[in-house]
Amino acid sequence: MKLLEQRILRDGKVKGTDILKVDSFLNHQMDVKLFAEIGKEFKRLFADCDVNKILTIEASGIGIACITAQFFDCPVIFAKKSQTKNIAGDVYTSKVTSFTHGRVYDIMVAKEFLGPSDKVLVIDDFLANGAALEGLFDVIDQAGAQLVGAGICVEKAFQPGGDMLRKKGYRIESLARVQSMDEEHGVKFVD
Amino acid sequence: MKLLEQRILRDGKVKGTDILKVDSFLNHQMDVKLFAEIGKEFKRLFADCDVNKILTIEASGIGIACITAQFFDCPVIFAKKSQTKNIAGDVYTSKVTSFTHGRVYDIMVAKEFLGPSDKVLVIDDFLANGAALEGLFDVIDQAGAQLVGAGICVEKAFQPGGDMLRKKGYRIESLARVQSMDEEHGVKFVD
Numbered sequence: 001m002k003l004l005e006q007r008i009l010r011d012g013k014v015k016g017t018d019i020l021k022v023d024s025f026l027n028h029q030m031d032v033k034l035f036a037e038i039g040k041e042f043k044r045l046f047a048d049c050d051v052n053k054i055l056t057i058e059a060s061g062i063g064i065a066c067i068t069a070q071f072f073d074c075p076v077i078f079a080k081k082s083q084t085k086n087i088a089g090d091v092y093t094s095k096v097t098s099f100t101h102g103r104v105y106d107i108m109v110a111k112e113f114l115g116p117s118d119k120v121l122v123i124d125d126f127l128a129n130g131a132a133l134e135g136l137f138d139v140i141d142q143a144g145a146q147l148v149g150a151g152i153c154v155e156k157a158f159q160p161g162g163d164m165l166r167k168k169g170y171r172i173e174s175l176a177r178v179q180s181m182d183e184e185h186g187v188k189f190v191d
Numbered sequence: 192m193k194l195l196e197q198r199i200l201r202d203g204k205v206k207g208t209d210i211l212k213v214d215s216f217l218n219h220q221m222d223v224k225l226f227a228e229i230g231k232e233f234k235r236l237f238a239d240c241d242v243n244k245i246l247t248i249e250a251s252g253i254g255i256a257c258i259t260a261q262f263f264d265c266p267v268i269f270a271k272k273s274q275t276k277n278i279a280g281d282v283y284t285s286k287v288t289s290f291t292h293g294r295v296y297d298i299m300v301a302k303e304f305l306g307p308s309d310k311v312l313v314i315d316d317f318l319a320n321g322a323a324l325e326g327l328f329d330v331i332d333q334a335g336a337q338l339v340g341a342g343i344c345v346e347k348a349f350q351p352g353g354d355m356l357r358k359k360g361y362r363i364e365s366l367a368r369v370q371s372m373d374e375e376h377g378v379k380f381v382d
Contacts, residue, residue: 023301024303024304025266028268028269028271028300028301028304029266029267029268029301029304030253030257030260030266030267030268030269031266032257032258032260032261032266032267033264035257036261058249058250059249059250059253059269059271062221062250062253062254062257063253063254063256063257063267063269065254066221066223066226066253066254066257066258067223067257067258067261069221069223070223070227070258073224075216075220075221075222075223076220076221076223076254077219077220077221078219078221078250078254080219080250082292101273109219110214110219110220112215113215113219113220
């Protein structure tokens with residue numbers, strides 16, 4: 001998606017060869033007009049999939065998922081990362097290793113919101129090692145729901161997650177695929 | 192806001208006299224059509240305030256804030272709850288006591304996204320003790336930005352946060368104000 005690539009080139013900041021800061025428009029400050037264009041593109045890509053639920057994970061996927069859901073006319077569920085008083089009892093859980101935060105955490109989704117009649121599109125802002133997506137796919141599998149695929153804003157294509165998941169047969173659609181980056185040369189996208 | 196009150200009466204679940212679960216439409220599964228009506232109402236209430244930034248806190252405020260921002264034609268910033276590799280250096284921070292999670296945590300907003308030229312509307316899903324709002328107001332104050340007020344979906348009016356903040360002179364607009372609740376009689380709203 002050219003619009004997102006251009007925005008990354010204009011406003012993204014590269015730290016070393018691994019960290020791409022897009023927090024001025026994607027995951028700290030959020031440009032909801034850009035999100036609407038992103039949502040429209042996800043709708044184009046998954047138009048024929050009868051999506052009736054969007055699943056994301058807190059926190060930075062939530063805004064993109066909600067605005068995308070307006071194009072699919074369906075609700076969003078966000079997987080929670082820690083047990084709170086307000087989520088009781090019946091939940092699907094999965095373990096996710098966060099490379100950003102350097103720890104393993106549990107994600108959970110209340111069982112009442114996902115079931116065999118659901119066709120689920122997963123939305124997230126970043127794909128690197130694929131750990132979060134694997135956790136979300138596991139939750140969908142536990143629910144007996146149908147996973148139609150994942151819509152990702154920025155894929156670090158030099159990290160193994162995207163290829164690993166595609167080889168397993170999952171449909172992964174990334175709107176901007178970063179081939180390489182460093183502070184001198186900036187970001188290069190996969191053609 | 193009648194639509195939200197009716198939805199709480201229909202789909203909310205009361206646990207004891209203190210916990211109102213609205214996770215089927217507000218803060219776990221999210222009804223983005225309802226969010227659009229909520230956003231429209233916040234726009235009506237704060238129409239004359241020249242809002243140019245919306246500030247919320249992760250995680251459950253983000254979806255409501257993003258859809259509300261579409262009516263104000265402005266970006267959203269969400270305050271983060273924990274230090275990550277991807278937020279470096281220059282941040283405003285404040286301490287918030289979470290009664291839901293039973294702990295004190297730091298919130299942070301990157302300095303580059305809030306400053307003296309900003310007129311900020313704070314959006315959140317719940318108001319009970321007011322701790323999260325106080326933290327967000329503190330961040331806005333540190334930035335020298337102008338706080339126009341807070342738009343809240345559900346206020347537990349039997350807890351002290353709303354009255355305490357209004358007495359301090361803040362403009363707090365809550366779309367549904369719960370006067371009392373228990374498992375036998377359900378939810379009663381403030382007239």
